[in-house]
Amino acid sequence: MEQFDVVIVGGGSAGLAALKHLSSKGIQSVLMEAGSTVGTKNVSGGILYSKNPQTGKVYNVDEIFENFLQEKPWERQITKYILNCVSKDKVLSIDLTDSHEYQSNFGCSVLLNKLNSWFAKQSLEVAERNGGGIVNGVHVRNISWDEEKGKTIIQTDELDDFEAKAIIASDGVNSEVAEITGARKKFSPPELYQGVKVVVKLPEEIIEERFDLSPGEGTAHIFAGDVTLGHIGGGFLYTNIDSLSAGVVYHYDSLISNPMGPNNLVNALLNNPFVKEYIKDEVALEPYPDKSLSKMEQLRIKFAVNKLIKRWEKLRFEYYSHEGKKRFLDDKEFNSIEDVKSKMDAIHKELLEKYNTRFETDYVELEYSTKLIPDGKRCRMKKPYIKNILFIGDAAGRGLFIGPRIEGLNVGIDDAVRASNAIKQALEKNNLDVASNYLGELYSQSVQESPYTMDMERIDKYYIKTIIDTAGKQIPSQKIGKYRLLFRLFQNDKLRNISIDIVNKIGYNNMLSLIESEETYIHTPINIAAKLGTKTISEYSLSIPELSQRISNLSYNDDPQSHIKIINPRSEFMKKMVTLCPTKCYSLEGEDVVLQHEGCIECGTCSPETEWRHPRGEKGIQYKYG
Amino acid sequence: MSLNIAVIIKLEPDFSDGNVSYNPDGTLNRAETKTILGHHSAIASQAAFYAKVKYGARICIGTMGPPMADLALEQSLLLSDAEELHLYSDRSFAGADTLSTAEVLKTGISKMNDGKAMDIVFSGFRASDGETGQTGPQTAWKLGFTFLGNVISYEIDIEKRVITALRLISYGNNSLIEQVQAPLPVFIAIDPSYKSPFITVSQRLSASRYQKEAMIRSRNYKSLLKIFNAKELGVDPKLVGLPGSPTIVYKVEKIPKIKSNRSAQTVENIDPNNISNILEKIHETIA
Ligand SMILES: Cc1cc2nc3c(=O)[nH]c(=O)nc-3n(C[C@H](O)[C@H](O)[C@H](O)COP(=O)(O)OP(=O)(O)OC[C@H]3O[C@@H](n4cnc5c(N)ncnc54)[C@H](O)[C@@H]3O)c2cc1C
Ligand code: SF4
Numbered sequence: 061m062e063q064f065d066v067v068i069v070g071g072g073s074a075g076l077a078a079l080k081h082l083s084s085k086g087i088q089s090v091l092m093e094a095g096s097t098v099g100t101k102n103v104s105g106g107i108l109y110s111k112n113p114q115t116g117k118v119y120n121v122d123e124i125f126e127n128f129l130q131e132k133p134w135e136r137q138i139t140k141y142i143l144n145c146v147s148k149d150k151v152l153s154i155d156l157t158d159s160h161e162y163q164s165n166f167g168c169s170v171l172l173n174k175l176n177s178w179f180a181k182q183s184l185e186v187a188e189r190n191g192g193g194i195v196n197g198v199h200v201r202n203i204s205w206d207e208e209k210g211k212t213i214i215q216t217d218e219l220d221d222f223e224a225k226a227i228i229a230s231d232g233v234n235s236e237v238a239e240i241t242g243a244r245k246k247f248s249p250p251e252l253y254q255g256v257k258v259v260v261k262l263p264e265e266i267i268e269e270r271f272d273l274s275p276g277e278g279t280a281h282i283f284a285g286d287v288t289l290g291h292i293g294g295g296f297l298y299t300n301i302d303s304l305s306a307g308v309v310y311h312y313d314s315l316i317s318n319p320m321g322p323n324n325l326v327n328a329l330l331n332n333p334f335v336k337e338y339i340k341d342e343v344a345l346e347p348y349p350d351k352s353l354s355k356m357e358q359l360r361i362k363f364a365v366n367k368l369i370k371r372w373e374k375l376r377f378e379y380y381s382h383e384g385k386k387r388f389l390d391d392k393e394f395n396s397i398e399d400v401k402s403k404m405d406a407i408h409k410e411l412l413e414k415y416n417t418r419f420e421t422d423y424v425e426l427e428y429s430t431k432l433i434p435d436g437k438r439c440r441m442k443k444p445y446i447k448n449i450l451f452i453g454d455a456a457g458r459g460l461f462i463g464p465r466i467e468g469l470n471v472g473i474d475d476a477v478r479a480s481n482a483i484k485q486a487l488e489k490n491n492l493d494v495a496s497n498y499l500g501e502l503y504s505q506s507v508q509e510s511p512y513t514m515d516m517e518r519i520d521k522y523y524i525k526t527i528i529d530t531a532g533k534q535i536p537s538q539k540i541g542k543y544r545l546l547f548r549l550f551q552n553d554k555l556r557n558i559s560i561d562i563v564n565k566i567g568y569n570n571m572l573s574l575i576e577s578e579e580t581y582i583h584t585p586i587n588i589a590a591k592l593g594t595k596t597i598s599e600y601s602l603s604i605p606e607l608s609q610r611i612s613n614l615s616y617n618d619d620p621q622s623h624i625k626i627i628n629p630r631s632e633f634m635k636k637m638v639t640l641c642p643t644k645c646y647s648l649e650g651e652d653v654v655l656q657h658e659g660c661i662e663c664g665t666c667s668p669e670t671e672w673r674h675p676r677g678e679k680g681i682q683y684k685y686g
Numbered sequence: 687m688s689l690n691i692a693v694i695i696k697l698e699p700d701f702s703d704g705n706v707s708y709n710p711d712g713t714l715n716r717a718e719t720k721t722i723l724g725h726h727s728a729i730a731s732q733a734a735f736y737a738k739v740k741y742g743a744r745i746c747i748g749t750m751g752p753p754m755a756d757l758a759l760e761q762s763l764l765l766s767d768a769e770e771l772h773l774y775s776d777r778s779f780a781g782a783d784t785l786s787t788a789e790v791l792k793t794g795i796s797k798m799n800d801g802k803a804m805d806i807v808f809s810g811f812r813a814s815d816g817e818t819g820q821t822g823p824q825t826a827w828k829l830g831f832t833f834l835g836n837v838i839s840y841e842i843d844i845e846k847r848v849i850t851a852l853r854l855i856s857y858g859n860n861s862l863i864e865q866v867q868a869p870l871p872v873f874i875a876i877d878p879s880y881k882s883p884f885i886t887v888s889q890r891l892s893a894s895r896y897q898k899e900a901m902i903r904s905r906n907y908k909s910l911l912k913i914f915n916a917k918e919l920g921v922d923p924k925l926v927g928l929p930g931s932p933t934i935v936y937k938v939e940k941i942p943k944i945k946s947n948r949s950a951q952t953v954e955n956i957d958p959n960n961i962s963n964i965l966e967k968i969h970e971t972i973a
Binding site: 062064090184188191192193194195196198218219220222 | 885886887888890891894895898
């Protein structure tokens with residue numbers, strides 16, 4: 061049987077960071093990823109942070125991937141961070157850039173397919189030097205120990221069994237490794253969020269003009285109030301290079317008590333007039349064929365119009381992009397940028413006048429995705445290991461989701477380095493004995509020392525102060541209703557320290573239901589917006605794709621073998637899945653919930669009460685953006 | 687012991703959506719149609735790649751075609767990480783049927799890898815643009831190699847120089863898998879259902895290493911390319927091109943559409959009465 065030093069299960073950003081770090085320490089490491097290529101199964105919002113805590117050390121992306129800033133596998137550096145309180149068409153925007161910059165080196169918007177592919181390339185180069193690498197399209201099915209012979213055996217759906225001296229489980233929130241090995245129970249709804257996202261196409265320079273940005277610079281908007289349709293959580297709108305990421309993240313519990321289709325939840329955000337104005341674009345619509353013409357002529361016109369629209373869209377996207385402009389001139393296709401503009405306008409005119417093509421204000425959606433997110437405050441594994449398996453990132457239930465602070469990617473990267481360091485030390489000491497727990501304890505201790513762990517356990521008074529100070533500047537305290545007293549308390553240094561100490565003594569966990577309440581996420585923002593907000597008028601209507609259209613736009617490698625089995629088709633939970641599954645894979649037939657699974661995007665929403673596995677290697681959803 | 691492998695491939699029209707253009711008489715408009723490495727040639731390249739990963743084989747790819755056929759060689763290189771590319775291109779090869787193509791390919795194969803003998807030659811199942819699946823077997827016959835058609839997997843005992851292959855045999859509506867053994871050298875026409883069985887982690891790792899290598903090599907594929915005209919190849923002019931072709935494409939006819947003179951009745955729902963009506967009609971027809 062083949063044996064490797066370290067096997068990493070799961071090629072999300074956490075697993076890939078582990079591969080890079082282990083390999084750069086000269087340790088042979090092999091990463092197994094279920095997707096046909098790395099990045100096709102990952103989803104984020106997402107802003108990736110590099111942090112700089114006042115006490116303690118975290119391991120940042122730019123430290124592990126040295127040329128991260130120069131090679132730019134990211135989208136834009138976020139320089140403005142705005143919280144929007146929303147009530148119908150009224151919005152109060154509060155500048156929270158200070159809280160975004162709190163103990164940060166930088167934060168940049170990312171699309172995970174692009175980011176993880178870059179991570180993979182960087183890691184692979186180093187891994188191959190030590191006889192390691194990345195194996196795509198492999199689903200790890202089982203891990204077992206032959207303790208007598210001191211063997212750890214990994215079984216997959218695709219390959220002969222093999223052995224590892226140590227394993228890093230970076231298989232995400234729906235970690236099968238955790239379940240197979242009994243390292244932790246499945247996460248339950250109170251411990252999770254559901255995130256839903258769409259990627260919206262928009263030309264680069266139009267983004268810059270609309271969001272008032274310099275080239276390369278980006279803005280993040282987050283939303284609270286009535287856009288949540290009564291759920292605890294919020295929305296986001298992040299600028300990428302030539303697209304926007306718009307989405308919502310809600311407490312799973314809150315969705316369970318008031319089930320609503322994820323599709324509709326994200327639509328509520330898109331339909332808000334304030335958001336509509338940001339995502340809008342000029343869209344060409346194919347004209348209806350003139351039925352009096354012959355079928356052949358209709359077809360000919362259809363092809364001609366289609367070709368022209370494609371050409372116009374391509375020219376326009378390139379014209380409004382910095383690189384695109386350069387490309388035009390480098391390729392010598394046009395003599396000047398003005399020529400490009402004239403060509404674009406000429407096609408526009410031809411489409412309009414010759415072919416009756418309509419140009420409308422609308423938006424263009426590129427991808428719809430959903431995924432569960434672990435709430436690190438509630439579900440972080442206290443012992444993130446079992447025997448010689450170390451859990452990192454979402455698999456270990458680690459993520460910092462505290463008000464506007466949304467961080468999971470960076471936490472996973474920090475875990476990855478800690479796990480790699482522990483393995484290096486244990487290998488050097490030649491102590492990977494599964495009975496001794498030496499490796500696990502080493503890692504556990506290191507994770508406990510991570511400033512992120514502290515942030516998941518305790519309220520950070522300085523962080524809260526940053527938010528309250530900035531919010532206080534814009535909102536007169538008499539407008540904050542119930543939170544007026546709290547604001548006053550926090551603005552006073554002494555009282556703030558005392559009160560936070562008390563809260564931390566009572567325990568973060570005990571306070572969470574008070575802090576993360578409808579009052580905080582819904583009612584107060586609505587009140588503030590209603591009283592202080594500015595009205596936005598948006599007069600166009602969005603043609604939001606039907607769910608079936610969203611699903612058919614996704615790429616799948618279908619597997620006739622189902623990866624999900626319903627345990628109890630009559631449970632209350634499963635009945636809620638009929639609404640909560642983002643791709644409507646469940647339906648009610650009589651008393652029983654049945655699974656169709658054709659559109660399953662492996663979000664894991666149904667996993668708490670199903671026998672849930674990832675599909676076999678290369679099968680299932682393949683995101684292009686993530 | 688090293689293993690020498692040749693793959694013979696073909697540049698073909700890209701029959702995927704929107705890439706094909708026809709002349710008014712229904713024949714293919716080659717000037718307007720995009721060309722790519724043929725689908726079956728791609729599978730043959732992948733089959734050769736298996737031997738590279740598993741046995742460290744050295745791969746050489748050959749094609750007969752116009753100068754632009756080097757595009758297919760580049761694409762095949764990407765799939766097989768080949769070390770040498772051959773293009774057999776000469777005006778006198780025009781009008782070649784399968785037999786005279788086989789003559790060119792046989793001669794080309796004998797020039798591969800500095801004239802060292804090949805252990806395996808791979809070809810695709812057939813070409814997609816009207817070929818009959820004859821070039822492979824005819825090349826094998828000309829080379830004097832054992833011919834194995836419809837191969838779906840193979841393993842080699844390098845020491846004994848013996849290949850064990852599985853062949854998918856179809857007859858009527860049935861198919862069966864036949865296991866055969868043959869001493870090297872052999873000629874393999876690969877089955878369209880072939881999939882490289884990389885079943886160990888190490889094989890997967892080396893496959894991805896070789897794929898990366900292939901990417902790098904393909905950027906500079908012209909340096910691996912050897913172009914031969916009829917003279918350089920040293921073929922007998924009577925055996926290639928039109929003179930060497932006992933068959934010729936005489937005429938291309940469109941496949942006529944079935945005339946539809948049937949009338950249909952739509953049954954809207956699954957009313958039991960309707961169903962029994964349908965059944966009655968079926969019975970009537972059969973009777
Ligand atoms: C809508 C949304 C918004 C978010 N916003 C942000 C944000 O702004 N900032 C931020 O930092 N974080 C954000 N997050 C969280 C962040 O995206 C996650 O914390 C992070 O992506 C998790 O990375 P990971 O590597 O731990 O897991 P994943 O990315 O889930 O990777 C797990 C990998 O393991 C593979 N896998 C699973 N099981 C197996 C198996 N058995 N065999 C082989 N492979 C397997 C999967 O295919 C997958 O590629 C957001 C998340 C969502 C959904
Ligand atoms: S069936 Fe698939 S898409 Fe639907 S909830 Fe379950 S995992 Fe998500």
